[in-house]
Amino acid sequence: QQQMEFRNYVLTYLASRGPSVENYVSTYLVQLVAAMTKLGWSASEEHHQIVSEVSKFLHATSGHLVLGLQLLQQLVLEMNLSVNSRSLTQQRKVSASFRDGCLYQILQIALRTLQQLGARAIPASEQEQSEIRICSLQLVLAAFSYDFIGTTLDDASEEMGTIQVPSAWRPTMEDAATTQLFFDIYSSSAAPASARALEALVLLASLRRSLFSSDEERLGFLSRMMRGTLHILQSQHGLTDHDNYHELCRLLARLKANYQLSELVQSECYRDWISLVASFTIDSFTHWQWASNSVYYLLSLWSRLVASMPYLKGELPPSRLESFVPQVIKSF
Secondary structure, eight states: OHHHHHHHHHHHHHHHHGGGSOHHHHHHHHHHHHHHHHHHTTTOGGGGGHHHHHHGGGGSOHHHHHHHHHHHHHHHHHHTOOOTTSOHHHHHHHHHHHIIIIIHHHHHHHHHHHHHHHTTOSOOOHHHHHHHHHHHHHHHHHHHTSOTTSOOOOTTOSOOOOBOOOGGGHHHHHOHHHHHHHHHHHHHOOTTHHHHHHHHHHHHTTBOGGGSSSHHHHHHHHHHHHHHHHHHHHHOTTTTSHHHHHHHHHHHHHHHHHSOHHHHTTSTTHHHHHHHHHHHHHHHHHTTTTTTTTHHHHHHHHHHHHHHGGGOOSSOOOOOHHHHHHHHHHHO
């Protein structure tokens, strides 16, 4: 009870003074609220109401909105963090309880905030809107990066496999507006928000196959991802920024890692897509000094495409790889 009162005192202090105190003070207080919530999660049901408590911040000033988003992000990070003071069983129990009870709600708050920013529905200055956008995107990334099934992966490994989001998330993941939201943010924002939007799309491209209600839904999702990347490649918008360039390379590699060539060729935009991806790759190899960290992902993409060629059978559209692969190899 004493712990709960102290946590509520800190929340009250943040509500009254948070936007006006120094950043390092609010940062420590946000971390304190998240840590105390996690510690008391199993002991008191009151801690489970944290999202409702923090939601009060979201409907006040723009400064409070930023604080609320930071509180939610820190909460997600804290719940996903393994600590030596607890057994693995206790950690997984708390993490799973938070995942089932709060995480989807938090993701929806982040997505809704981004949609409101796009619709100019949040009264704030350009600088404040930029900060809100970054905080919302970081919250989305924290939610998508959650350890959903308790299999912590090496962060340094690109072979992160598929993201095991719960089935309850299906309506949001299948909604065309979700993927379009991040492509719109990319096209309308400067770095670093644009790079974070692409990073969110990389995670979306890694969604598990069984999440989708049907193969048609999954192919529709893939087509939307391909159309979005095609538009970026056509316009070249934002690709002079190194982070954007790098994340686009990661996104292209993830699309092939998580989808079969037979699925890619069925997209109505595949013909234009593969042509522009080949041109983009050749250009990257030509200027490899500038894009040296990104070349690995393009090599991964093309190696997977070539490895899939023998399995492309039946009455499927042609892959056109026979004409592009020699050009890519020659440029490399």
